[in-house]
Amino acid sequence: MKKNKILSLAIVAALSTSLIACGNSSSNGSSVAEGSDEIKAANSGEVIELTNVSYDPTRELYAAYNEVFAKHYQDEFGQTVEITQSHGGSGKQALEVANGLEADVVTLALEGDVQVVADAGLIDDGFTSEYELDSSPYTSTIVFLVRSGNPKKIYDWNDLIREDVGVITPNPKTSGGAMWNYLAAWYYFEQQGQNDSEILDSIKQLYANVVVLDSGARGATTSFVENKQGDVLIAWENEAFLSLKEYPGEYEIVVPSVSILCQPTVAVVDEVAKKHGTADVAKEYLGYLYSDEAQEIEAQNFYRPSTKSIYDKYVFTADSNTITEIPADGKWINDNVNLTDINHFGGWAQARADHFADGANFDSIYEQ
Known part of the structure; x- marks a missing residue:
């Protein structure tokens, strides 16, 4: 990394x-x-x-x-x-x-x-x-990476729109992982009962807190982990675990209440x-x-x-949404997460048209 x-x-x-x-x-x-x-x-x-x-x-x-x-x-x-x-x-x-x-x-x-x-x-x-x-x-799925002790007390997507929180996430225009991040956030605010206009406002607040909008997921990890920018990284699950592995004791993974199945x-x-x-x-x-x-x-x-028998070998029973270290037994998959998928957004062609095409939702909230 x-x-x-x-x-x-x-x-x-x-x-x-x-x-x-x-x-x-x-x-x-x-x-x-x-x-x-x-x-x-x-x-x-x-x-x-x-x-x-x-x-x-x-x-x-x-x-x-x-x-x-x-x-x-x-x-x-x-x-x-x-x-x-x-x-x-x-x-x-x-x-x-x-x-x-x-x-x-x-x-x-x-x-x-x-x-x-x-x-x-x-x-x-x-x-x-x-x-x-x-x-x-x-x-994979989308999780949060925070610094040890979670000093800003970030536990769910609504915490990312607080004025005191600096967010690191890549640019959906260049990064597929960033699209997953965006859609997971959209799904959360939708689950909170917000209509489309209210969701757009919430997403706009989230991106107003973005400190660095890197071109790719690894660049975003570098900005957060090595350059010490921001308070939270919206990350691929595997990126977050690699950070725990490479920097033991320095970071924690927070699993939000809802996320998205990344395929x-x-x-x-x-x-x-x-x-x-x-x-x-x-x-x-x-x-x-x-x-x-x-x-x-x-x-x-x-x-x-994707093989169920192998998947099951790595599942653990989570008693908290915070992961502070790589489990000694190698079981790292938290299976107790409410995951949506791309079908919820009408498939990728519809999701791109609605959210990521030129002039679509992402442009309206970020690139004005």
């Missing part, structure tokens, strides 16, 4: 850096077809190169997963795969791929960002049906994969995210796994 460990998108795109080996077969039954470009590469001794364009908080997850996939692919198909990782705000990443950054796969923060790439003609229709659970192999979406960038001859390995790479081995890695990196 340190700033000097984070490669810029420009460097990744221009120099194809951060190569991590990867490798083998998937739980959705995909396989490398006889006569495919991967088989030809194997016969010639060439290394298969794959680019995964992802969003900010998945750095640690894919650093671990790529090593496991490399071994899996080598064992199953006898071929080496080298993976280039690119990370940044999910919305910005989607635009980069749509505008020419050649990703074989995208693993972005939400379906709507993958749709941006599809709208550019690079991903075939029906990408949410390519894999289980709407092509979302792991999920990151994965997809093969079909046109690029065809061009590179990587379609088979790209499908294998995403399919293996559903394997038990990968699901354990996801849980260990504080993403909620």
